[in-house]
Each structure stands twice: as structure tokens, then as C-alpha cells.
Amino acid sequence: MKLKNIINYLLVALLAIQLVSCDNKESLDSPFNATPTERLNAREKELDDLLASSEFGWKAVYFTDNTQLGGFTHLFKFKDGKVDMASDFDNDTSIFASEYDIVLGSTVSLVFTTKNRIHLLSDSNSFPTAALRGKGYKGDFQFLYYGQDNGQIIFRTNRTFQELRFVKATASDWTDLAKSRLMVANVIGESTRPLFRLLETNDGTKISQFDFTFTSNSRFATSNSIETGSSLTNNIGIAYTPTGITVSPAVKVGNQELTTFTYDPATGNFNATGTGGVTASIKYSAKPLVLTDDYKMFLPGNPYIYFGYFVGDYIEDAPTNSDLFVSLLNQANTGLPVGKKLTDIYVYLNHPTLGSFINYYFENGSFIRHYVVITEDAVNKKVILTDDGFGAGGAYPPLSFIRPIDAQLLDTNGIYVKKEKFKLGYGNDVYTLTASQNPFRMSVWKL
Missing domain, CATH: 2.40.128 (Lipocalin)
Structure with a gap:
């Protein structure tokens, strides 16, 4: 064999030995040299x-x-x-x-x-x-x-x-939990503040407004644009902090996402600030953001229709039901024995023989009927329900059990009526009846 060939073979052999040596070293250093169980055990200790x-x-x-x-x-x-x-x-x-x-x-x-x-x-x-x-x-x-x-x-x-x-x-995180719980009442809405809420955003060039309704049990808020033809929403989950709230998903304003809202005790607002003039604020309003003609179907001379709220059904989930209404409903049932609890509230309008009335139904099949006369507040787009006497069927509980709810529906300043954009369980339209002076909102199905 020629000397040149022998040298070439030796060079190849030396190169192969070096490669094997490197492979062995990498194998010894590699985490994959450990078994799956060993890797998991290491991960367990790490955590x-x-x-x-x-x-x-x-x-x-x-x-x-x-x-x-x-x-x-x-x-x-x-x-x-x-x-x-x-x-x-x-x-x-x-x-x-x-x-x-x-x-x-x-x-x-x-x-x-x-x-x-x-x-x-x-x-x-x-x-x-x-x-x-x-x-x-x-x-x-x-x-x-x-x-x-x-x-x-x-x-x-x-x-x-x-x-x-x-x-x-x-x-401080451990002591702040109790402080965070104090924020709940502020998010629900203080009774001393105006009745209605809104979410207002400013992208630096344009101000946009959304209605705002918070449900405390689920810590969830729904907000829909009030602009005609807009389907934009800012529905958000809320978590409490000692100084305000954090939200998820973030409120998008322009190309920015805002998640931290700080409570302002002077105004009751929750404010978030971005950059370049971008802001978002949950604030109060003295009247509904949009006044509609939805109330007109309540007026005398219209066709017979009726609405219903059913305890234990999907209508309970309406984010528009206020805590005041829910508390009054629970209060009504607290003193009632099993078998006689309040189950349904119906509002009947323009019945061909009975006129307009509210029926409060109980488990035992009895009911309390409150006849009402309905008049229009055309300027403020409300209806006013006034007392026209009581009737009943069956062995119904005393009137005192339904008086607190009834008094809200017969608010002398009238009630607003609004058709909601959402459905609840069924195809029926949902309407919300809102008292003028108190944070009372009851959502009902149109039946």
C-alpha cells in the first residue's frame, strides 16, 4: 500500500475516534441520559x-x-x-x-x-x-x-x-383579602349613588359608551354599546382588589388593553388609564343611557300581553336583575313555609275582562292579585302603575310577604321598560322593569 493511502486511512481513523469521543461526552452530559422516572422525580423536587x-x-x-x-x-x-x-x-x-x-x-x-x-x-x-x-x-x-x-x-x-x-x-396580601371584600359593595353600586351605570371609554379621539350591569354572585359584568347598529361588547369577569378591581378579559380601547381599575370614593367611579389619553371608566348615570319606546306596550288600548319571572328558571340568571330585587325576593320567601313559597311573578297588561294586574303565585297554587291602573310619562318615557285594589285565589299568604316587591313596581315616579338584547334559555324576548328612584330591576320573559 502506498504511503499516501496509509496516511489517509490513519486520518480517517483518528477523526472517527474523535467523533465517538464527542458523542460519548454529550451523552453523559445530556439530561436525556436520565430515565423518564428520574426526570419526573427531579421535576417533582424542583416544584x-x-x-x-x-x-x-x-x-x-x-x-x-x-x-x-x-x-x-x-x-x-x-x-x-x-x-x-x-x-x-x-x-x-x-x-x-x-x-x-x-x-x-x-x-x-x-x-x-x-x-x-x-x-x-x-x-x-x-x-x-x-x-x-x-x-x-x-x-x-x-x-x-x-x-x-x-x-x-x-x-x-x-x-x-x-x-x-x-x-x-x-x-400585606394576607391582610388585603379582607380589604378586597369591602370593594364588593362599590362594584355592586352604592344605594346613595344614581341608579344607572355605564362603561365609558376614550381612545384619545373618540368617547364610546356601553351600558353596564354587574351580577355579584358570578362576579361578571355585561356591557353593550349604546350606539345604533353597534354590536360591540365589553363583557368582563371581575376580581376585587383593596384599591379597585382587575378584569378579564381586558377592556380594549383602541390598540390598548386595560385590566386595572382604581376606585374613586368621591365619585364612585372605577377608572383605568392607558397611554396617549386612553382611559376607561365605570361610572354612574342619573337616567338610562338610551330612552326607548318599549314602555308603550304597557299602555291602555294595546293588545293583551303578559310577562313572567319564574323562581329557579333561567330568568334568574339575567345580569339585569338587581341585588335589591333578589334580596326582596329572598326576604319574601324567608318567612314562608315549604309548600307556600313565592314561585312566579306575572305582569298582565290589557286583559280583555280583568284589565291590567300583577299576580304573585305560590307553591300551593294560590296567588295574590294586584289590579293596577297604568298611565304614561311621555316626557321621561316611563309608565306609572297605581293601585286599583287586591284580589286573591286560594289560601294565599298575607300581603306583607309581597309588599316590598310590589311597592317597587308601583313606584310613584314610574318604571322604565327596556327590551334586552340577550335571550335566556328560551326564545322569548327578555324585558327589564326598572324603578325610577331605587336600584330595583326585575327582568321578565315576554310570554
Whole structure:
């Protein structure tokens, strides 16, 4: 063999040896040299160490479904399989102890293994609206670990694969939960403020207005543009803070997204500020943003029609039902025995023989009937219902049980009538009857 060929073979052999040596080194250094179980065990320790690493624990604002529910703030302090937990789910912001575990599956996950505040969101027997019956607040108590980002722990919920971030809590976060609960009344709307609410946005060149209705049980607000022909909405889930609220999804104003609204006690407004003159504000109005002629169907001489509210049916979920109406309804039923509770409220207009009246129906089939005379306030586009006597059927409860609701419907300053854009369960149109002076709103189906 020629010397030149021998040298070439030797060079090739040396190169092959170097490549094998490099491959072996990379193999030894590679994380994939570990078995899947070893990698999961390492990931498990990483998460457990991380959970215990924050001095004051972790905070998570959990929006379980921001298409119909708001956010719930939870605080966690982890150590050795034990967790101290508090939340703003209700007025009890105390700290409760329970247990957690790091579970190995297809990935590593955090599981709250014994009952605590987080489980209030996954209890199917506790639901804020009729539409969520059997679903609860759509929450989870198992969270899949997906690493870290700028000091935050990234999880995804086990059931819906929704991202949830834990951020490091501060000492004040634990005391602020109770302060956040004080914000609830401000979001609902103070009784000393004007009756109506709106969301107003300013993109720096144009001001836009949306009606605004908040439902406290679900922490969800609906707002629709009042501009003719516009279908723009800003329906948002709301989470409470000591200084205001955060919202999800964000309110879009121009090309900016606003999520943090600060409460102004002087005006009762919640204000968010962007850049370049961009703002959004939830504020009060002394009258409806748009006065409609929807009230005219109530007037004498029109065809016979009637409307109904049914306890326990989809109409309960109308975001336009005010807390005052709901509380008066609960108050009416609190003193009634089983079998006699108030179940339906019907408003009959222009009956061919009986005229106009309100019927309050009870479980035992009895009812209280209040005959009314209807007059028009054409200037303010309202109707005024005045007393024309009572009638009844069956062994009905005393009048005192329905008086508080009845008094609102017969507000001497009149009531506004508005056809809503949304439907509830059925194809029937939804109308809202709103008292002029008090935050009383009752939504009914047109039947």
C-alpha cells in the first residue's frame, strides 16, 4: 500500500475516534441520559422546593371561566405537605390549613388533597347561576406544572388546560383579602349613588359608551354599546382588589388593553388609564343611557300581553336583575313555609275582562292579585302603575310577604321598560322593569 493511502486511512481513523469521543461526552452530559422516572422525580423536587421558597407564600387570581365568571384571589403558604390557604370567595378570609401533594403522571402536578378554600370553586352543588347548576364555579384543585417565568410559577388546570400563574405573595396580601371584600359593595353600586351605570371609554379621539350591569354572585359584568347598529361588547369577569378591581378579559380601547381599575370614593367611579389619553371608566348615570319606546306596550288600548319571572328558571340568571330585587325576593320567601313559597311573578297588561294586574303565585297554587291602573310619562318615557285594589285565589299568604316587591313596581315616579338584547334559555324576548328612584330591576320573559 502506498504511503499516501496509509496516511489517509490513519486520518480517517483518528477523526472517527474523535467523533465517538464527542458523542460519548454529550451523552453523559445530556439530561436525556436520565430515565423518564428520574426526570419526573427531579421535576417533582424542583416544584416542591419552589413552592416552599417564597417567604410569604404565593398568590393566584383564578378566573375559572371569564366568559361568565369573575376572578377569585387565593393565597397559599406551602411547607412539608401542608398548606395554609385563604381566599376572598366570601367574607370569611381566615387562614385554613390542609394538605397538598406533588403527583407524578404524564407530567408533574400540584394537587390539593384535602378540602380547603380552593375546593369551593369545584363544588358542583354550589353554583352562582342556574346555567351553572351541577357545574359550580368551574374550578379545579389539580394544577399541571409548566415551569417558571420571571419568578412566577406557571400551571395549567387539569380539567380545562387553562393557564394559572402563582406570583410571590407579600405580607400585606394576607391582610388585603379582607380589604378586597369591602370593594364588593362599590362594584355592586352604592344605594346613595344614581341608579344607572355605564362603561365609558376614550381612545384619545373618540368617547364610546356601553351600558353596564354587574351580577355579584358570578362576579361578571355585561356591557353593550349604546350606539345604533353597534354590536360591540365589553363583557368582563371581575376580581376585587383593596384599591379597585382587575378584569378579564381586558377592556380594549383602541390598540390598548386595560385590566386595572382604581376606585374613586368621591365619585364612585372605577377608572383605568392607558397611554396617549386612553382611559376607561365605570361610572354612574342619573337616567338610562338610551330612552326607548318599549314602555308603550304597557299602555291602555294595546293588545293583551303578559310577562313572567319564574323562581329557579333561567330568568334568574339575567345580569339585569338587581341585588335589591333578589334580596326582596329572598326576604319574601324567608318567612314562608315549604309548600307556600313565592314561585312566579306575572305582569298582565290589557286583559280583555280583568284589565291590567300583577299576580304573585305560590307553591300551593294560590296567588295574590294586584289590579293596577297604568298611565304614561311621555316626557321621561316611563309608565306609572297605581293601585286599583287586591284580589286573591286560594289560601294565599298575607300581603306583607309581597309588599316590598310590589311597592317597587308601583313606584310613584314610574318604571322604565327596556327590551334586552340577550335571550335566556328560551326564545322569548327578555324585558327589564326598572324603578325610577331605587336600584330595583326585575327582568321578565315576554310570554
